[in-house]
Amino acid sequence: AIAVLSVVVHHAFPDALPGGFVGVDIFFVISGYLITTLVRDALDEGRFSLADFYARRARRILPALLVVMGAALVAGWFVQTALQYSMLGKTAAAAAMFVANFSLWQDANYFAWTSRSAVLLHLWSLSVEEQFYIFWPLILAALAAFPRLVVPATLAIVGASFFYGLEAAQVDQSRAFYWLPSRLWELGVGGVLALLRLRSDSISAPLSFAASLLGLCIILVSLFALNGSMLFPGFVALAPTAGAALVIAAGPHNWIARRVLGNPIAIFFGIISYPLYLWHWPLLSLAHAMDRADPWIVRAALVAASVPLAWATYRFVEIPVRLRRRISPQALAAGLVLVGAAAGGVHLADGLPSRSFAADPRSVFLDHYVDVQKRGLAQAYRPECDFYDEAAKRAREAIAASCLPNAAGKNWLLWGDSHAQALSAGLRSILPEGVSLAQVATSGCPPGLADFPGAPANHFCSRSNSFARDLIAKGGVDRLILAQAEGHEEVDWSAFAAFARRHGVRSIVLVGPAPQWLPSLPRILVDHHWARPEDVFISEGLKASVLAADATLARRRAQSADMTYVSLIGGLCGAQGCRARLDAPGPYNLMTVDYGHLSPEGSLFVARTILRGALDAREHRDGYRGAALGQSLD
Secondary structure, three states, X not given: OHHHHHHHHHHHOOOOOOOHHHHHHHHHHHHHHHHHHHHHHHHHOOOOOHHXXXXXXXXXXHHHHHHHHHHHHHHHHHHOOHHHHHHHHHHHHHHHOOOHHHHHHHHOXXXXXXXXXXXXXXXXXXXXXXXXXXXXXXXXXXXXXXXHHHHHHHHHHHHHHHHHHHHHHHHOHHHHHHOOOOOHHHXXXXXXXXXXXXXXXXXXXXXXXXXXXXXXXHHHHHHHHOOOOOOOOOHHHHHHHHHHHHHHHHOOOOHHHHHHOOOHHHHHHHHOHHHHHHHHHHHHHHHHHOOOOOOHHHHHHHHHHHHHHHHHHHHHHHHHHHHOOOOOHHHHHHHHHHHHHHHHHHHHOOXXXXXXXXXOHHHHHHHHHHHXXXXXXXXXXXXXXXXXXXXXXXXXXXXXXXXXXXXXXXXXEEEEOHXXXXXXXXXXXXXXXXXXXXXXXXXXXXXXXXXXXXXOOOOHHHHHHHHHHHHHHOOOOOEEEEEOOOOHHHOOHHHHHHHHHHOOOOEEEEEOOOOOEOOOHHHHHHHHHOOOOOOOEEOOOEOHHHHHHHHHHHHHOOOOOOOEEEOHHHHHEEOOEEEOEOOOOOOOOEOEOOOOOEOHHHHHHHHHHHHHHHHHHHHHHHOOOOOOOOOOOO
């Protein structure tokens, strides 16, 4: 119950329970314990059969899964754009083959805002468990001939998986999050508990209570203290895993197990936990895709609706199939093949763009900007200057030589995250003659004077910032331009200025955040301004915290002598809101391609209307010598 409710609340209200995603880690420990117990007992009694084990797993997993996948495909037909429906088909087909985690690793960062429209995102964990079910019984059966080696061998597997996960997270956090090899240790911890054959009657009542209380406290702290910005899984994943292990090891007879975890409400949610997990996310995701997930009361209503859906699935689907065995495993497997084939057809047909909803100009408009994000930004953003290779899904050892300072002339260095990348095209269009733009900008990695918080030294963010600092320390950078998505007000920018000045940088410029819209500017235009192309300035959906942070920074740095602060919001926003459209024929004339990343045309507009004047003023103020700003690269 705690595991499933943690995930549900986190998905609906991530700010209220930032670490609720670790409910999946708790699931893994429980699952490893239960599955290992089943296999262990069957082996002990000489009745273990792989065919019987897989048949029982099919009856447990497939009935509810087929219902939810089928419902999602039907709902997507009516409410999803072509790209969204194609993504749904791809994920459903992968889930039918038990590899949804690999598909999502390629397509969706679990913690990214854009992943909220991935209707079957949550099936990644089910695929991890299914892969575990396939090979774990084989390992236990092979080890059964060597009883003394069972626990040591299992511990070795757990240790190897844990350290692999630590290493994988440094190279590709998304892979470490989604892949079984880096998650196996959590399932294995539960398995070790089962193999140790701990007897609850052999543990004293005070010790059982203390272990259960400690485990529950660790879980609760994890739910509120952890968040998606941390390197996860990693060392921090030990907390929820250890908490779950302690609760299981404490046994069922202590007061916490009986009164807290064994109360009727907890038992009810435990019984419907699997269908509740399956139902809640598609409801929230489809509402998000239609921009109907706000206000909070809507999300609360959707979560509430998922409870009777889960109960009905348990009562009318799971009980008849799993407990009364009215449908054979072979029939369930055939159903899985049919649903998977239908889903694969949807994906291969590019989401069936001829559907009335997909063919609507508004849907085409939304898909256009999704496609721009995936394939239309390379020339403007220069991904070769990013220490994370999105195509290969791994950290880079080095960035391209074209990103480095030019030894033969003057250099500006652009340092930051993907929002710094968004400025690149515009800055290159206003470079003075004889000046080159070096760039070290890694998505998700704001500039820092120390290693990325919580990340090892070879994490791509730490690597990116270390490389930028080394470039500055080597000399040859005349102007440093810093930019990041948000959080500017929490950074000691004077320390950046002092570091840069110490190494010969004559001009330091901090570019403030661009306006940000939630859920995205294209979505807001479709929902509120589609019929009014003359609406250039828009206020709906503006992220107030970003506007407030910009105002704070502008006040703080107004009289700063160590660096220039350039307020993009000050130049793009007014009483009517912030500029959303460019002065160009529509409809593809937006300032940003998503919630806040500048479009290539938006970058040029910002550079020529805001950055040029600010940099020119700073140039005269510093006595910086160079050709006058204003030469275009068009």
